[in-house]
Amino acid sequence: MRVLVTGGAGFIGSHTVDLLLAKGYGVRVLDGLVPPVHAAKIPPEYVPRQVDFVCGDVRDRATWQRALSGIEAVFHLAAYQDYLPDFSTFIHTNSVSTALLYEVVIAERLPVHKVVVASSQAVYGEGKYRCRAKCGADPNGALSGAIRFPPMREERQLIQCEWELKCPECGAFMTPEASDEAGVNPHNSYAISKYAQEMIALSLGRRYGVPTVCLRYSIVQGARQSFRNAYSGILRIFTQRLLHGNAPVCFEDGQQLRDYVSVHDVARANALVLEDDRADFGTFNVGGSHRKTVLEYARLVAKRAGIEIEPEIPGLYRVGDVRHIVSDITKLCALGWTPVVSLEDIVDEYISWARSERDLHDYSPQAETHMRAVGTIRRTASRLGAD
Numbered sequence: 138m139r140v141l142v143t144g145g146a147g148f149i150g151s152h153t154v155d156l157l158l159a160k161g162y163g164v165r166v167l168d169g170l171v172p173p174v175h176a177a178k179i180p181p182e183y184v185p186r187q188v189d190f191v192c193g194d195v196r197d198r199a200t201w202q203r204a205l206s207g208i209e210a211v212f213h214l215a216a217y218q219d220y221l222p223d224f225s226t227f228i229h230t231n232s233v234s235t236a237l238l239y240e241v242v243i244a245e246r247l248p249v250h251k252v253v254v255a256s257s258q259a260v261y262g263e264g265k266y267r268c269r270a271k272c273g274a275d276p277n278g279a280l281s282g283a284i285r286f287p288p289m290r291e292e293r294q295l296i297q298c299e300w301e302l303k304c305p306e307c308g309a310f311m312t313p314e315a316s317d318e319a320g321v322n323p324h325n326s327y328a329i330s331k332y333a334q335e336m337i338a339l340s341l342g343r344r345y346g347v348p349t350v351c352l353r354y355s356i357v358q359g360a361r362q363s364f365r366n367a368y369s370g371i372l373r374i375f376t377q378r379l380l381h382g383n384a385p386v387c388f389e390d391g392q393q394l395r396d397y398v399s400v401h402d403v404a405r406a407n408a409l410v411l412e413d414d415r416a417d418f419g420t421f422n423v424g425g426s427h428r429k430t431v432l433e434y435a436r437l438v439a440k441r442a443g444i445e446i447e448p449e450i451p452g453l454y455r456v457g458d459v460r461h462i463v464s465d466i467t468k469l470c471a472l473g474w475t476p477v478v479s480l481e482d483i484v485d486e487y488i489s490w491a492r493s494e495r496d497l498h499d500y501s502p503q504a505e506t507h508m509r510a511v512g513t514i515r516r517t518a519s520r521l522g523a524d
């Protein structure tokens with residue numbers, strides 16, 4: 138079977154390509170080698186020679202026509218990510234490209250019998266919480282409070298360092314719960330573009346009989362996550378800072394909870410839903426069993442790198458960020474998948490890969506300056522004037 142992997146020169150795409158080749162699939166990659174992820178319009182060394190490489194833009198119909206010729210399954214991983222305010226680029230790259238993919242498959246009656254789209258945990262927005270005041274709970278004394286899906290935090294809260302979410306009904310603090318696939322609440326441009334991508338893919342897939350699967354990845358980590366893109370990616374940013382003698386910088390108060398999954402576990406999840414028809418027309422979380430606060434994570438990276446530098450908490454926050462988010466992976470585990478790589482192994486793999494790269498610079502100050510200039514990174518009231 139011939140499989141097309143868009144974004145196959147990127148981080149998750151390239152590991153997916155490796156696994157597909159190892160399993161005997163023929164693989165074509167469609168990738169625009171887009172900066173800042175790529176420094177040049179030449180495929181990275183890790184893209185295997187036997188891959189048929191199409192350099193092109195997923196926003197372009199003719200490119201899809203060329204790339205889809207002779208293809209039976211597609212992983213659509215190419216995407217625009219991060220927190221910059223060029224809102225329309227998210228929609229064009231992530232959502233419109235997905236509509237184009239189905240448009241070409243359907244118009245040309247191509248024999249594509251599986252499409253897997255890479256979505257994100259970001260579609261949950263602030264995610265799922267339980268009210269600590271037990272509001273809405275069973276009046277007969279049930280132990281737990283009501284489940285809430287809070288709206289995005291407001292600027293006035295963030296500037297005053299009111300990080301934690303309160304119950305929209307009674308105002309009490311809430312406890313984060315793992316988000317399952319049922320409720321979504323996207324509220325930044327990336328999340329909206331990813332949820333739109335899911336809806337386009339699932340509805341067109343169903344209507345025209347193209348089995349489709351949406352995978353919502355948590356924070357994915359491992360070798361080849363380009364350090365040139367320092368706009369997001371906790372492990373790459375902390376690693377490049379530490380390896381250059383700089384402290385990792387935690388936004389808010391560093392107590393944000395996240396879950397982390399190895400790229401190798403993600404590649405296995407991709408292969409599973411390609412091969413298992415039970416996944417068709419489904420949406421699945423692909424997350425880790427590892428949960429840590431950002432501050433704990435920064436300390437773990439420093440420890441594994443053997444560098445004694447304490448993380449900094451300089452009173453900054455990122456517009457569009459969520460407070461706590463962790464995914465419930467029960468649904469995909471029911472199909473036989475489970476994340477197996479330990480957090481220590483994930484971090485060690487990335488540090489050792491970064492150390493082996495000839496041109497590892499600390500790109501984070503440049504990214505931070507840009508994000509501050511466009512208003513994505515802001516100071517809290519207590520630290521205004523600190524620059």
Ligand SMILES: NC(=O)c1ccc[n+]([C@@H]2O[C@H](COP(=O)([O-])OP(=O)(O)OC[C@H]3O[C@@H](n4cnc5c(N)ncnc54)[C@H](O)[C@@H]3O)[C@@H](O)[C@H]2O)c1
Nearest residue numbers: 144146147148149169170171194195214215216255354357
């Ligand atoms: N890395 C994560 O933690 C994470 C988490 C959730 C979801 N995802 C999703 O997984 C997918 C892969 O992410 P990644 O981390 O491997 O990203 P990446 O940036 O490493 O790779 C993306 C690839 O897409 C290519 N690309 C970007 N725009 C393109 C365009 N217009 N035309 C053609 N190619 C283009 C880039 O050149 C790059 O090689 C994305 O869809 C992303 O939204 C990633």
